[in-house]
Amino acid sequence: MDIIDAIILGIIQGLTEFLPVSSSGHLELGKALLGDNSIPQESLIFTIVLHFATALSTIVVFRKEVQEIVGGLFQFRWNEETRFSLKIIISMIPAVFIGLFFEKQLEQLFGENIQLVGFMLLITALLLFLADRAKDTSKNVTYGNAFIIGVSQAIAMLPGISRSGSTISTSVLLGIDKSKAARFSFLMVVPLIFGSIAKEIIYGKISYDSQQFTPLAIGFVAAFISGLFACTWMIKLVKNSKLTYFAIYCLIVGAITIVYSFFTGL
16 A cells, blocks of 8 residues: 555545545545555554544544543543433444354455445445434433444444544434434444554554554554544534535435446446
């Protein structure tokens, strides 16, 4: 993987991790269009580095909330921060279950299977369209809601289903305040990313070659900076009910991807 490819894929990851257009789907499309024939191990570590970068950008954007949550937990009381943390844990259950018991089946869906990406982008478009027309409410995230939102996050492990799009859409359709929906959606994925990275390290699935340092570092910086921009922008878009534009985008890209896959056989 050369430096230009690393920059492009880093920007794609940083933007699409937060914007409701599916980061995994766009990474697959990006690799297919760039003709990325990297060996699986190189592709794996690059993907992990990019996800780590966007997780850090989430923490930076929500640094005040993170500080409050951590500070509240160390009070060792049943306070608002403890309750919020429990909701985050509950939301992680579906994705952890899928990751532990269906990892191989899930991995088979990746690898330039862009026809699947196209169809999943159409589903993402439908979710965003429905969410943008939901009535404004001021409800908080409940424990039951946290699990339902977690199910939508697990489904978003499919390439082409936007994680932020599906979780925010689900939250809004459940009647949760849009600002709170965005906050919960972005914070709930951070423990999953760090947990996934830890799992790959513990099981020895990550190998590193010094020649990879430059593209990895450049990809990390590109994903981190673009992630900061996209996360901040997305919070404003959700508040102002501007998801329809992304629904149209997903609809167009999904349709083009499906047509492209028929002609190329990908």
